[in-house]
Amino acid sequence: MAVLQLRSALTPEERQQRQKLILRDTLALLSLFAIAVLLFFITLFLFHSFSVHRHELAQRWLARGESALHANQPLAAIDALRSALAYAPDNENLEIELAEALAAAGRTQEAIAYFKNLLESRPGNGMINLQLARLAAKQGDESAAIDYYQAALDGTWQGDGYIRRREVRLELAHYLTDRNRLDQARNQLLIAAGNAPDDVNIHLQVAGMLESSQDLVNALHLYQKALQHRPARLAALEGASRTTYALHLYLQARQYLERTLNHPDFEKRPADVQQQFRDMLSDADRILLLYPAPELSVRARAERILSNRRVAQERLATCMSSKSPIPAELQSLAAKWQQLPATLRLLQLEQNPELEQQIMQLVYQTEQIASRQCGAPSGTDALLLKIAEAPEAVEQQ
Amino acid sequence: MSVQPLQETESHTTQKTPYRPLTQHELEKIAPSRDERLFLVLSIFIGVLSGLLVVSFRIAIEWIKILTLGSAPHAGQFRLLFVPALAGLFVAALVLLVFPAARGSGVNQTKAALYIYNGYISFKTVIGKFITSALAIGCGHSLGPEDPSLQIGAGVASMVARRLNMSKQRLRMFAPIGAAAGLAAAFNAPISAILFVIEEVIGQWTAAVLGSIVLSAISSVVVARWFWGSEPIFRIPAATLRDPRELIAYAILGVVGGFAALIFSKALCVLRPRLRALPRWTYYCQPGVAGLLVGLIGFVGFPQVMGPGYEVIDQAMHGQFAWKLLLALAVLKILATTLSFTSGTPGGMFAPTLFIGAMLGAAVGSFEKLFFPHLTGTVGAYALVGMGVLFAGFLRAPLTSVFMVLEVSGNYSIILPVILANMIAYLMSRGLQPVPVFEVLTHQDGLELPSMEEAREESELHLEDALRPINVPVVKGHQKIADAIQIVSAAQTSAFFVSLWDGSWYAMTADELTSASATLTTDTPIEKVLAPERTPILFPDMPLDSALQYFPRWPVLPILNRANKGALEGVVTQADVLHRYQEQ
Numbered sequence: 001m002a003v004l005q006l007r008s009a010l011t012p013e014e015r016q017q018r019q020k021l022i023l024r025d026t027l028a029l030l031s032l033f034a035i036a037v038l039l040f041f042i043t044l045f046l047f048h049s050f051s052v053h054r055h056e057l058a059q060r061w062l063a064r065g066e067s068a069l070h071a072n073q074p075l076a077a078i079d080a081l082r083s084a085l086a087y088a089p090d091n092e093n094l095e096i097e098l099a100e101a102l103a104a105a106g107r108t109q110e111a112i113a114y115f116k117n118l119l120e121s122r123p124g125n126g127m128i129n130l131q132l133a134r135l136a137a138k139q140g141d142e143s144a145a146i147d148y149y150q151a152a153l154d155g156t157w158q159g160d161g162y163i164r165r166r167e168v169r170l171e172l173a174h175y176l177t178d179r180n181r182l183d184q185a186r187n188q189l190l191i192a193a194g195n196a197p198d199d200v201n202i203h204l205q206v207a208g209m210l211e212s213s214q215d216l217v218n219a220l221h222l223y224q225k226a227l228q229h230r231p232a233r234l235a236a237l238e239g240a241s242r243t244t245y246a247l248h249l250y251l252q253a254r255q256y257l258e259r260t261l262n263h264p265d266f267e268k269r270p271a272d273v274q275q276q277f278r279d280m281l282s283d284a285d286r287i288l289l290l291y292p293a294p295e296l297s298v299r300a301r302a303e304r305i306l307s308n309r310r311v312a313q314e315r316l317a318t319c320m321s322s323k324s325p326i327p328a329e330l331q332s333l334a335a336k337w338q339q340l341p342a343t344l345r346l347l348q349l350e351q352n353p354e355l356e357q358q359i360m361q362l363v364y365q366t367e368q369i370a371s372r373q374c375g376a377p378s379g380t381d382a383l384l385l386k387i388a389e390a391p392e393a394v395e396q397q
Numbered sequence: 398m399s400v401q402p403l404q405e406t407e408s409h410t411t412q413k414t415p416y417r418p419l420t421q422h423e424l425e426k427i428a429p430s431r432d433e434r435l436f437l438v439l440s441i442f443i444g445v446l447s448g449l450l451v452v453s454f455r456i457a458i459e460w461i462k463i464l465t466l467g468s469a470p471h472a473g474q475f476r477l478l479f480v481p482a483l484a485g486l487f488v489a490a491l492v493l494l495v496f497p498a499a500r501g502s503g504v505n506q507t508k509a510a511l512y513i514y515n516g517y518i519s520f521k522t523v524i525g526k527f528i529t530s531a532l533a534i535g536c537g538h539s540l541g542p543e544d545p546s547l548q549i550g551a552g553v554a555s556m557v558a559r560r561l562n563m564s565k566q567r568l569r570m571f572a573p574i575g576a577a578a579g580l581a582a583a584f585n586a587p588i589s590a591i592l593f594v595i596e597e598v599i600g601q602w603t604a605a606v607l608g609s610i611v612l613s614a615i616s617s618v619v620v621a622r623w624f625w626g627s628e629p630i631f632r633i634p635a636a637t638l639r640d641p642r643e644l645i646a647y648a649i650l651g652v653v654g655g656f657a658a659l660i661f662s663k664a665l666c667v668l669r670p671r672l673r674a675l676p677r678w679t680y681y682c683q684p685g686v687a688g689l690l691v692g693l694i695g696f697v698g699f700p701q702v703m704g705p706g707y708e709v710i711d712q713a714m715h716g717q718f719a720w721k722l723l724l725a726l727a728v729l730k731i732l733a734t735t736l737s738f739t740s741g742t743p744g745g746m747f748a749p750t751l752f753i754g755a756m757l758g759a760a761v762g763s764f765e766k767l768f769f770p771h772l773t774g775t776v777g778a779y780a781l782v783g784m785g786v787l788f789a790g791f792l793r794a795p796l797t798s799v800f801m802v803l804e805v806s807g808n809y810s811i812i813l814p815v816i817l818a819n820m821i822a823y824l825m826s827r828g829l830q831p832v833p834v835f836e837v838l839t840h841q842d843g844l845e846l847p848s849m850e851e852a853r854e855e856s857e858l859h860l861e862d863a864l865r866p867i868n869v870p871v872v873k874g875h876q877k878i879a880d881a882i883q884i885v886s887a888a889q890t891s892a893f894f895v896s897l898w899d900g901s902w903y904a905m906t907a908d909e910l911t912s913a914s915a916t917l918t919t920d921t922p923i924e925k926v927l928a929p930e931r932t933p934i935l936f937p938d939m940p941l942d943s944a945l946q947y948f949p950r951w952p953v954l955p956i957l958n959r960a961n962k963g964a965l966e967g968v969v970t971q972a973d974v975l976h977r978y979q980e981q
Contacts, residue, residue, distance in 0.1 A: 010426075010427060014426065014427045015427075017427055018427040018428060021427065021428055021431070022428075025431070025435065025561065028560055028561050029438065029442075031560075032439075032442050032446075032557065032560075033442075035446070036442065036445050036446055036449065039446065039449045039450070039453075040449055042453070043449045043452050043453045043456075043624070044624075046453055046456045046457075046460075047452065047456055047624050050456045050459060050460060053463070054459075057463070057468045060468075061468070061469060079469065079471055080469070082469075082712070082717070083468060083469030085708075085712070086469070086708040087468070089632055089708070089711055090632065095715070098717070107719075109719055109767075110717070110718070110719050113716040113717075113719070113763060113766070113776065114715065114716045114717050116716065117715050117716030117717075117775060117776055117777060118715070118716075120775050120777075
């Protein structure tokens with residue numbers, strides 16, 4: 001109705017003008033649309049070329065940053081990685097690498113602040129927690145370091161989480177060992193060993209760390225597992241030799257030491273290391289010759305006991321002569337010796353196993369007390385002292 | 398059949414009469430609702446075009462930066478010294494010789510277009526603003542792209558409106574629509590842009606223009622997000638307030654921000670007139686010298702202060718700087734921006750303001766984290782609040798500052814610290830520098846634009862301010878003329894009210910009563926002699942000027958009670974209203 005009224009109110013000229021106006025407006029709107037479309041494509045072209053260039057720049061600076069980081073030039077790496085981050089701001093790995101570079105450059109506070117900030121947006125991120133653990137360790141904040149290590153173990157890892165967690169656990173164990181928290185270190189290592197696949201390298205790595213944390217039994221176990229793989233690795237033989245020797249398992253030690261010395265790669269080892277193993281083999285041989293093993297013939301056993309008795313008595317006499325007044329411990333020991341027959345024949349011993357045992361106990365006591373009172377022994381005394389520490393282990397298989 | 402001759406006539410006339418532009422009167426006659434309909438459609442077009450131009454503008458800045466300063470400018474590079482200096486010289490020549498209207502940030506120029514030039518912004522100005530600002534910012538001058546984007550958007554709107562031959566009144570309204578579109582695209586934050594334009598450009602919530610501003614802002618942001626993505630311009634870290642005691646830390650940030658805003662404003666307001674007072678030939682050199690000094694700051698170790706510095710804000714938010722460096726960057730940015738802006742280099746103040754705020758916020762946050770590690774707020778949260786603080790303190794747009802932080806962060810949980818810190822900074826800035834910086838700059842340019850801050854704070858007078866007790870007689874409608882004569886005679890007034898049965902009122906003069914008594918019997922009810930209209934319904938809380946239009950008709954007006962229209966609160970006369978205005 002309103003339209004009809006309007007139409008009727010307009011003169012023919014006005015109606016003509018109105019039509020022209022509608023036409024003009026339509027054309028104007030169409031031209032605006034065409035301009036918008038044209039401008040859109042121009043902008044799209046500019047944006048596309050710009051985005052591609054940004055991506056290239058990000059890659060270029062990332063490569064420079066990483067190479068600088070590997071070349072131990074953290075300051076250059078920081079600049080490069082910051083530049084890369086400006087062109088790829090959402091790259092999480094880039095951020096972590098930048099924080100690593102900050103830490104490597106000694107800008108610990110900056111690195112910590114950066115990592116903490118990253119952690120707030122990604123609280124469960126294993127890598128960030130690990131980096132914070134390292135920085136806390138660097139700063140000597142032991143409890144924070146352990147907490148962050150634990151958070152890293154519990155955190156999320158991209159892709160190779162299983163492997164990364166093991167590496168973190170080993171790093172934590174290493175840190176705990178360094179801090180002399182050996183029990184905690186052993187626990188972590190045993191978990192790592194329990195979760196580890198049957199891989200020689202991992203066995204050797206964990207075994208070495210167990211050795212450092214003074215868990216020789218488990219270390220030996222892992223060396224032995226590593227030796228089940230053929231060909232036997234020199235590192236495994238060396239580890240097994242060391243641990244068996246340290247555990248006074250001299251019979252086993254001799255076997256491993258012989259295999260070590262016969263290993264083709266052994267000659268490539270440094271001379272001092274070679275000499276160390278040769279000495280160990282020599283000692284093991286001699287210990288086995290001194291030890292009155294139950295498997296020996298009665299006579300041979302008696303001969304070894306008599307010989308050891310003589311060595312021990314000489315050691316006691318020498319020790320007592322160097323002391324004035326003579327300590328009560330030595331006097332008591334001498335009294336024990338005096339309770340035994342002054343002269344003993346082989347036959348007496350062969351017929352009296354209890355006496356054999358009594359003499360050997362006294363030999364071991366003599367070496368241990370003399371060692372405490374008069375310093376570390378040498379020669380046969382030193383070997384007897386080693387036997388004294390774990391006589392039952394000497395020939396244990 | 399009857400229509401046929403008319404069509405032929407029209408066709409004939411079309412061939413003969415050349416087109417002439419229609420006058421506004423003719424337009425209103427032949428298409429009365431045309432402007433209104435086109436207004437909304439054009440708002441979308443303006444939004445789209447502004448969005449595309451702003452995206453191109455940002456890309457141009459980035460390209461120029463990479464081509465001139467390199468992809469990773471760092472301290473010690475000699476080009477940091479000469480690129481901003483040469484760009485300053487070139488831009489100065491362009492501004493002085495080719496694009497004189499491109500000088501300045503763009504906010505005041507848009508306001509001037511709105512209030513002085515009827516919304517007119519030339520195509521040349523838009524092109525000039527685009528080129529000169531992109532060159533200056535891209536080459537390292539410490540300025541931002543938001544204010545130029547605002548002016549570019551307003552220019553686009555002005556051009557579009559002129560092309561469609563819109564009325565002068567509409568043409569004026571298009572400038573803020575385009576301004577909102579330009580700012581929204583630059584910020585990727587439509588609400589903040591709308592609020593800023595309302596708060597700082599038009600100064601009032603006008604329903605007629607609000608819908609179009611929203612449409613254009615949203616259109617431009619849709620376009621911008623199509624290219625840049627929906628993420629805000631900064632990557633915002635997690636920001637929450639876990640312990641209310643931490644508000645003290647944010648309050649400290651508000652105080653620091655208030656002082657920083659004051660220093661920044663003072664530096665601009667003091668240096669700018671001195672530089673403008675120098676001989677005109679120095680105008681050609683000033684941006685070059687400013688560029689050299691800004692470049693020097695970059696050269697000696699702080700290239701972060703060059704350009705808008707978005708990536709630096711992002712880095713600060715993510716804890717990449719120690720607090721001492723952050724503080725140094727804030728101070729140097731104030732210096733660099735003061736140099737760049739006061740030299741007449743085209744470019745905006747928004748980005749530098751955000752930069753300074755973010756650095757200060759992150760510095761305060763890092764400092765507090767270092768010395769009070771139990772505080773739970775992140776450095777990013779402090780930087781975010783710091784941006785709002787400077788925005789409130791320096792640009793003096795308190796509402797926009799709050800919404801900007803909320804919109805940029807997309808996080809409502811930070812609202813308490815933002816409001817607290819922003820208000821402290823705003824109040825401090827107002828107390829220490831009563832005139833806002835944009836207004837000072839306007840005065841320095843010899844313009845008198847309306848102050849939005851003053852407009853916001855103007856206390857509007859209401860009818861209750863001119864209200865006087867009921868001192869005129871009241872007669873019931875059913876009472877006789879004789880009764881009315883008696884009452885009026887006793888009161889000796891020239892007018893009285895007639896209260897009618899339906900709650901309406903009539904203000905009758907003594908003359909009307911006299912003429913009624915002369916023509917009718919005195920026992921006629923008074924309601925029978927009244928003219929058909931009734932006094933307007935006015936309440937005490939209505940604006941004082943709302944009564945003025947009724948005085949030519951009514952000698953005195955009843956002010957009614959909102960709960961009971963039959964009850965009077967008081968009366969006002971024209972003299973009362975005018976007297977109240979004179980008192981103010």
